[in-house]
Amino acid sequence: MRALHPYLYxxxxxxxxxxxxxxxxxxxxxxxxxxxxxxxxxxxxxRLYPNPTAEPLRKKLAxxxxxxxxxxxxxxxxxxxxxxxxxAFAEPSPKPKVQGSNSQWAKSAVQYFTPSxxxxxxxxxxxxxxxxxxxxxPDFGLPTVAELRRGKIWNFGAALTFVTTPNAPSGRGYxxxxxxxxxxxxxxxxxxxxxxxxxAGENALALALxxxxxxxxxxxSKAYSLCFQxxxxxxxxxxxxxxxxxxxxxxxxxxxxxxxxxxxxDELDHYRANFHKxxxxxxxxxxxxxxxxxxxxxxxTNFILAQPPRFSARVWxxxxxxxxxxxxxxxxxxxxxxxRITIGTPGEAEALAEAARKIIGLRRG
Amino acid sequence: MRALHPYLYxxxxxxxxxxxxxxxxxxxxxxxxxxxxxxxxxxxxxRLYPNPTAEPLRKKLAxxxxxxxxxxxxxxxxxxxxxxxxxAFAEPSPKPKVQGSNSQWAKSAVQYFTPSxxxxxxxxxxxxxxxxxxxxxPDFGLPTVAELRRGKIWNFGAALTFVTTPNAPSGRGYxxxxxxxxxxxxxxxxxxxxxxxxxAGENALALALxxxxxxxxxxxSKAYSLCFQxxxxxxxxxxxxxxxxxxxxxxxxxxxxxxxxxxxxDELDHYRANFHKxxxxxxxxxxxxxxxxxxxxxxxTNFILAQPPRFSARVWxxxxxxxxxxxxxxxxxxxxxxxRITIGTPGEAEALAEAARKIIGLRRG
Numbered sequence: 001m002r003a004l005h006p007y008l009y010x011x012x013x014x015x016x017x018x019x020x021x022x023x024x025x026x027x028x029x030x031x032x033x034x035x036x037x038x039x040x041x042x043x044x045x046x047r048l049y050p051n052p053t054a055e056p057l058r059k060k061l062a063x064x065x066x067x068x069x070x071x072x073x074x075x076x077x078x079x080x081x082x083x084x085x086x087x088a089f090a091e092p093s094p095k096p097k098v099q100g101s102n103s104q105w106a107k108s109a110v111q112y113f114t115p116s117x118x119x120x121x122x123x124x125x126x127x128x129x130x131x132x133x134x135x136x137x138p139d140f141g142l143p144t145v146a147e148l149r150r151g152k153i154w155n156f157g158a159a160l161t162f163v164t165t166p167n168a169p170s171g172r173g174y175x176x177x178x179x180x181x182x183x184x185x186x187x188x189x190x191x192x193x194x195x196x197x198x199x200a201g202e203n204a205l206a207l208a209l210x211x212x213x214x215x216x217x218x219x220x221s222k223a224y225s226l227c228f229q230x231x232x233x234x235x236x237x238x239x240x241x242x243x244x245x246x247x248x249x250x251x252x253x254x255x256x257x258x259x260x261x262x263x264x265x266d267e268l269d270h271y272r273a274n275f276h277k278x279x280x281x282x283x284x285x286x287x288x289x290x291x292x293x294x295x296x297x298x299x300x301t302n303f304i305l306a307q308p309p310r311f312s313a314r315v316w317x318x319x320x321x322x323x324x325x326x327x328x329x330x331x332x333x334x335x336x337x338x339x340r341i342t343i344g345t346p347g348e349a350e351a352l353a354e355a356a357r358k359i360i361g362l363r364r365g
Numbered sequence: 366m367r368a369l370h371p372y373l374y375x376x377x378x379x380x381x382x383x384x385x386x387x388x389x390x391x392x393x394x395x396x397x398x399x400x401x402x403x404x405x406x407x408x409x410x411x412r413l414y415p416n417p418t419a420e421p422l423r424k425k426l427a428x429x430x431x432x433x434x435x436x437x438x439x440x441x442x443x444x445x446x447x448x449x450x451x452x453a454f455a456e457p458s459p460k461p462k463v464q465g466s467n468s469q470w471a472k473s474a475v476q477y478f479t480p481s482x483x484x485x486x487x488x489x490x491x492x493x494x495x496x497x498x499x500x501x502x503p504d505f506g507l508p509t510v511a512e513l514r515r516g517k518i519w520n521f522g523a524a525l526t527f528v529t530t531p532n533a534p535s536g537r538g539y540x541x542x543x544x545x546x547x548x549x550x551x552x553x554x555x556x557x558x559x560x561x562x563x564x565a566g567e568n569a570l571a572l573a574l575x576x577x578x579x580x581x582x583x584x585x586s587k588a589y590s591l592c593f594q595x596x597x598x599x600x601x602x603x604x605x606x607x608x609x610x611x612x613x614x615x616x617x618x619x620x621x622x623x624x625x626x627x628x629x630x631d632e633l634d635h636y637r638a639n640f641h642k643x644x645x646x647x648x649x650x651x652x653x654x655x656x657x658x659x660x661x662x663x664x665x666t667n668f669i670l671a672q673p674p675r676f677s678a679r680v681w682x683x684x685x686x687x688x689x690x691x692x693x694x695x696x697x698x699x700x701x702x703x704x705r706i707t708i709g710t711p712g713e714a715e716a717l718a719e720a721a722r723k724i725i726g727l728r729r730g
Contacts, residue, residue, distance in 0.1 A: 001453060004612070006611045009615045025412050028412070029412055035411070038621075044395070045394075046590060046591055046592070046593040047394055048385075048390050048593055049390065050595075051377060052374050076441050079615060080617075092493075126452075126612045128457075225409075225411060225412035227414040228410060228412070228413055228414065230415075230616060230617075230619040230620075246366065247366075250484075251442055251444065252441065252445075254621070255592075255594065255595075
């Protein structure tokens with residue numbers, strides 16, 4: 001316990017007036033009808049327990065995805081679900097062991113690409129599982145199965161494999177066909193973590209309904225502007241879903257979160273319009289930063305990863321903060337040269353570009 | 366995983382018009398000011414993450430309890446916190462072991478009295494810890510430390526001990542002095558689970574601030590009519606609290622739940638008036654059922670445990686349900702003869718008494 005390092009979440013500042021582009025929140029509010037539905041539910045019923053299995057929400061999600069409610073579990077944000085999978089599918093290992101033909105090692109292995117969501121190693125450590133981080137290609141592309149076999153670090157029998165798709169923090173999207181090849185080669189459980197998939201061109205949800213060992217994780221936080229409410233879900237085979245139901249807290253999803261998520265599913269056109277705005281702002285900001293000398297990676301998410309010119313990313317972090325703009329910088333070597341910038345409103349993107357021009361010295365101020 | 370039995374929560378019926386006295390919910394709605402505060406928070410801010418450590422709420426709770434915010438962790442209902450303690454303080458044991466001088470056994474032991482909250486053995490099983498259930502006295506009183514030593518089942522070195530105080534499902538209250546003797550004798554972590562303490566005459570919060578190995582669990586669900594929102598908390602030594610913070614989900618408490626709990630703390634007089642009403646209804650209902658031949662245990666909670674006359678408790682459950690009244694029956698041998706009845710409004714209590722009169726045959730209908 002003493003040796004554990006907690007997950008480092010992005011700063012949630014108390015200072016007003018900051019432009020907050022550091023935690024990939026959606027710049028647009030929930031749909032007015034979603035807000036109205038939540039307000040209408042705030043009455044004496046708060047005294048009652050919420051639906052313990054989020055059944056009405058699971059039914060609606062099942063209709064959306066063309067599956068059964070038994071294919072779905074809802075969580076207190078997708079973070080809860082990632083933690084549940086770690087505890088359900090990887091065995092705690094009393095002592096870190098060396099990889100090899102040792103099947104005990106594989107039973108405890110939580111495997112993921114680097115860089116990807118920095119929560120995965122934290123979850124492995126908390127559970128006492130062993131980590132198996134495997135580098136992505138230098139351009140953050142997914143290695144092929146043949147490349148992974150040649151590399152000999154990847155373990156095809158790992159108890160649990162997390163794939164952030166599209167990737168964070170790079171923003172890179174992956175083709176469903178390459179994800180399918182990976183899933184097909186994998187013997188343990190694979191979680192395709194699609195937290196940002198609504199900003200991408202394709203999704204891999206079909207793989208969760210095709211393979212009995214694949215789960216797709218989704219969240220209402222980012223694309224559906226409901227971070228505050230904590231609602232995420234998995235789609236997958238009823239056997240995997242049922243195992244997770246057994247170990248979750250009985251009333252794990254708060255009632256107003258369920259209400260908000262249900263109302264959101266009646267408003268998908270509203271949110272699709274937001275996705276288009278964010279994708280358009282992403283294109284504009286990427287272009288502006290490229291003109292200023294940033295090396296911007298193509299993004300399929302609501303953020304971009306960019307290597308800034310002139311100063312180190314660490315120095316840029318401070319210089320932007322001094323101009324009341326928060327972005328995210330990760331210390332890990334493979335991304336230490338980059339800033340991760342959430343796509344805000346057009347006005348926020350323009351403010352960021354203007355601050356960058358001033359920091360570079362192209363403008364006074 | 367396949368062998369796990371999930372926690373059996375009370376039925377959450379879909380049928381309207383039922384009188385629901387089965388899950389210990391408060392019959393009174395939250396204060397109007399609490400509802401207004403929650404409604405006022407339902408706006409574009411739902412797109413943002415909630416405070417990751419529930420800091421404003423912890424500060425308010427710290428003022429209430431005369432401690433520091435570092436003495437407090439807030440959870441997604443106290444159920445999440447009970448699960449966190451199990452994972453933090455008990456070690457999974459690869460194989461069930463026999464108790465004895467074996468210190469490895471004690472490191473994996475989750476210990477509790479029977480009957481008490483039926484979630485504890487479920488949490489032990491999920492974590493792969495070993496259970497150590499120890500019977501309460503026949504009248505649900507707490508055995509003394511001397512009695513526990515003589516009994517030789519109780520383990521004073523158990524990694525984690527849960528004590529439901531007041532007890533559920535019996536409703537029996539325990540004196541702080543007897544809890545203190547137990548805590549003093551215990552070497553592992555002790556969680557005093559005070560879910561129902563607001564309906565009792567005294568509480569043991571001071572023990573969490575006195576002993577470095579004692580946590581007191583509280584919840585906003587029952588006494589504060591906020592089941593729907595999922596907010597509970599622990600008070601304890603910063604070292605224990607800090608360990609739990611390390612392993613919880615980053616954003617474990619939903620934002621509107623934090624708002625509701627904060628507003629609740631400004632309205633304590635409103636809730637104290639509710640406690641008095643519930644205690645008064647408890648007294649009335651206990652008296653009525655006693656007149657009808659029920660054996661009613663004295664309660665310090667918002668429910669009563671009662672052994673019904675004429676028919677078995679199992680049969681009473683069905684007969685009451687046929688009259689649209691839900692109560693709770695537990696199958697475990699030590700309480701199988703009893704019904705657990707939540708204290709509702711005076712009208713609901715009268716409806717229950719009237720249904721009982723008819724079932725016994727004292728009235729027609």
